Amino acid sequence: MAASPVxxxxxxxxxxxxxxxxALTVVAPGIADRFRPGHFVTVAVGGPGSSMITRRALSxxxxxxDYGGTVELVFSVRGPGTAWLAGLRARDTLDLVGPLGRPFPLPxxxxxxxxxxxxxxxxxxFALGDVLQRRGCRIDFMLGAKTADRVFGALRARxxxxxxxxxxxxxSLGLRGTVIDVLPGxxxxxxxxxxxxxxxxxVLRGATAVAVEFGIPIQVAVEESMACGIGICMTCVVPVIGEDGVTRMVRACTExxxxxxxxxxxxxxxxxxxDALGAPGGRHA
Structure with missing residues (x-):
């Protein structure tokens, strides 16, 4: 389902x-009411005089x-842009574009x-789980991380x-290993x-291999670096096999x-x- 971003x-x-x-909770009417689980936003970082031109994509x-519509964004500090976001306080303002991307399809x-x-x-x-439950689905969570403090959402999942x-x-929390180790069980x-x-x-590669082994479908939300979030810069391309069996380099931010x-x-x-469509020396349209 495509949503017109604002x-x-x-x-x-x-x-x-x-x-x-x-975690930042931001009053963002227009984005909240268009949201579907799996959508993301891009945010401008650094303030009006910043040299950080590219936006940051956040789930x-x-x-x-509330307040006409709020969105909650969760992120880890990885560089100056996310460090700036982590320093924001209540009543600060943030420039957002969204909702962006293709959301999770529902059964x-x-x-x-x-x-x-x-x-x-x-x-x-978690928003996906809420929607699935409203549709009468049973949900079971598997959450993993390197260490206990990096597991996100355990209490809500329970x-x-x-x-x-x-x-x-x-x-340090739960079973030792990775989610892929215990997913088959x-x-x-x-x-x-x-x-x-x-x-x-x-993680997505391993989970997909397990799901294929069991013969059940799997939907994955990929983590790729996105400089624009709207399909222009081509930094987030991923090789994906189409319905026709042809591999194309598609944009994670739009497709x-x-x-x-x-x-x-x-x-x-x-x-x-x-063998991707349009690859140098490879398949051509």
Missing amino acids: QVTGTVLTTRQVDAYH IHDVTP RDPCTCVLVGWEYGSAPL RMAETTTLVTEDG VIADTRADVVYASGPMP GPVFRGERVRFGDVGTIPF
């Missing part, structure tokens, strides 16, 4: 630290109708859904889901009909960020496969 000047309502992450964790009939997230990449799965499986690489135990996954490429997992060529991410 550009708004939002007012920061609250800021909070969530373990290793930062939408949640929306509410037509009630079914059992396993939601798999890694670190703060799990943020968009409140929402039939079961919640927590996994950390160092064993969760799919088997829940008799899952579909997997939804959000996080870094290695994604949600894709059918089995159609993403995860092993070729970061390259242009020789």
